[in-house]
Amino acid sequence: MQREQWGTRAGFVLAAVGSAVGLGNIWRFPYVAYENGGGAFFIPYLFALLTAGIPFMILEFTLGHKYRTGAPGILKALNARFEWLGWFQVMISAIIAFYYVVVIAWAISYVYFAVGQSWGDDSNAFFFGEFLGLTGDNAPSSLGGLQWHLLPPLCLAWAATYYATYRGVRGGIEKINKVLMPLLFLLVLVLIGRIVFLPGAVDGINWMFAPDFSKIWDLKVWSAAYGQIFFTLSVGFAIMLSYASYLPEKSDINNNASITALMDCGFSMVAGILIFGALGYMAMAQDKALTEVVSSGVGLAFVTLPAAINLLPAPGIMGPLFFLALVFAGISSHISIAEAVTAGLMAKLGWSRARTSTVFCGVGFVVSLLFITQGGLLLLDLVDYFINNIALLGSCLLELLLVGWLCRLEDFRDHANRLSDFAVGAWWLICIKYVSIAMLVVILFGNILGAF
Numbered sequence: 001m002q003r004e005q006w007g008t009r010a011g012f013v014l015a016a017v018g019s020a021v022g023l024g025n026i027w028r029f030p031y032v033a034y035e036n037g038g039g040a041f042f043i044p045y046l047f048a049l050l051t052a053g054i055p056f057m058i059l060e061f062t063l064g065h066k067y068r069t070g071a072p073g074i075l076k077a078l079n080a081r082f083e084w085l086g087w088f089q090v091m092i093s094a095i096i097a098f099y100y101v102v103v104i105a106w107a108i109s110y111v112y113f114a115v116g117q118s119w120g121d122d123s124n125a126f127f128f129g130e131f132l133g134l135t136g137d138n139a140p141s142s143l144g145g146l147q148w149h150l151l152p153p154l155c156l157a158w159a160a161t162y163y164a165t166y167r168g169v170r171g172g173i174e175k176i177n178k179v180l181m182p183l184l185f186l187l188v189l190v191l192i193g194r195i196v197f198l199p200g201a202v203d204g205i206n207w208m209f210a211p212d213f214s215k216i217w218d219l220k221v222w223s224a225a226y227g228q229i230f231f232t233l234s235v236g237f238a239i240m241l242s243y244a245s246y247l248p249e250k251s252d253i254n255n256n257a258s259i260t261a262l263m264d265c266g267f268s269m270v271a272g273i274l275i276f277g278a279l280g281y282m283a284m285a286q287d288k289a290l291t292e293v294v295s296s297g298v299g300l301a302f303v304t305l306p307a308a309i310n311l312l313p314a315p316g317i318m319g320p321l322f323f324l325a326l327v328f329a330g331i332s333s334h335i336s337i338a339e340a341v342t343a344g345l346m347a348k349l350g351w352s353r354a355r356t357s358t359v360f361c362g363v364g365f366v367v368s369l370l371f372i373t374q375g376g377l378l379l380l381d382l383v384d385y386f387i388n389n390i391a392l393l394g395s396c397l398l399e400l401l402l403v404g405w406l407c408r409l410e411d412f413r414d415h416a417n418r419l420s421d422f423a424v425g426a427w428w429l430i431c432i433k434y435v436s437i438a439m440l441v442v443i444l445f446g447n448i449l450g451a452f
């Protein structure tokens with residue numbers, strides 16, 4: 001049977017960007033940048049993009065294009081003893097798929113809440129108390145009961161992913177991304193267009209970009225930059241390998257990979273402007289220092305920003321638009337995470353796409369119920385921490401060691417260059433074999449030592 005293929009080049013790039021641009025760009029990047037020297041962070045960040053992000057993306061596109069199968073099959077083709085690494089990557093993706101979808105479900109609920117700012121004056125109490133059913137003094141010691149109100153949005157999020165992976169590359173994934181991605185960019189532009197003109201917004205933005213050059217000599221800052229790059233580009237855990245395995249024979253790998261990586265980082269900058277614009281405005285309106293309002297992750301999206309939305313003009317419009325953007329960014333990433341698992345299982349078991357996606361989404365739905373319980377948030381934090389700080393980086397490191405040191409890396413460079421507009425030179429080999437690997441070792445061991 002002929003392997004499925006992307007319909008158009010733009011369709012593939014949009015799907016790859018859709019995967020890369022996710023919750024991480026909106027709630028992780030601005031904070032990481034701010035914490036690590038603001039404007040000065042962009043130097044390590046750009047350096048990481050050029051020396052690790054783009055080379056890694058080129059590598060994964062090349063491997064997918066060359067071997068045309070799921071991640072386990074690709075790694076097995078590289079070295080028969082490394083199929084397990086492909087399954088490890090598929091497992092990481094599956095685990096991420098189980099909890100990432102829950103955050104999307106929260107965001108869907110918040111689109112609705114945002115219309116009338118149902119969170120009221122105390123967005124913190126609303127989120128943790130009313131919404132998640134947690135109260136300060138009786139932190140859950142067990143999972144507790146299901147939060148039934150989260151079931152409908154959870155079903156909705158799974159339905160989108162199921163539709164995409166069931167319909168397949170061209171009729172599902174590509175089609176959805178071709179709608180979601182332009183809408184996402186439009187939403188973010190509309191939000192920014194309004195927010196930058198609010199008082200205080202420019203202070204917030206300036207402050208994020210204000211360089212603290214003293215930090216540039218700090219290894220922690222460099223490790224944060226490389227960590228953010230691996231995380232944000234969805235490389236190293238089966239995703240880009242799978243998407244690239246559907247590339248047509250004639251595809252400009254180097255160009256597509258660079259565009260994907262640059263668009264993701266471009267989106268991060270834009271998201272940073274949006275978030276810090278809103279925080280700057282909020283600080284001004286409440287007469288607080290910016291340091292008192294800045295936050296990241298779940299707290300930023302579901303506590304701080306709702307409070308900021310209360311202060312905006314036309315909050316009933318801006319609020320839903322913001323959460324809709326979060327939903328779109330999340331769904332397009334979730335689809336890619338689920339496809340990485342689907343592609344791997346399909347190739348191994350010889351099942352049809354319909355059957356594989358039905359089984360995975362069915363099982364996935366049931367497992368994700370764990371995260372819409374009272375103990376769900378705690379569990380989510382725990383799993384997310386180990387996945388992002390240990391498993392994902394370990395997987396990236398092992399993949400690069402395998403490709404860089406046990407394979408002939410030059411062959412892959414030649415494969416990519418033969419098809420591409422511009423050729424990559426020796427720098428690419430150096431970035432993969434030395435720079436990326438060295439940085440991964442530093443970050444991984446830094447995390448492990450910090451973690452235990």
Ligand code: PFF
Nearest residue numbers: 020022023024025232234333
């Ligand atoms: N690259 C996406 C993001 O930045 O949000 C998707 C993603 C990366 C999801 C890593 C989950 C993850 F652990």
Ligand code: NA
Nearest residue numbers: 020021022232
């Ligand atoms: Na990203």
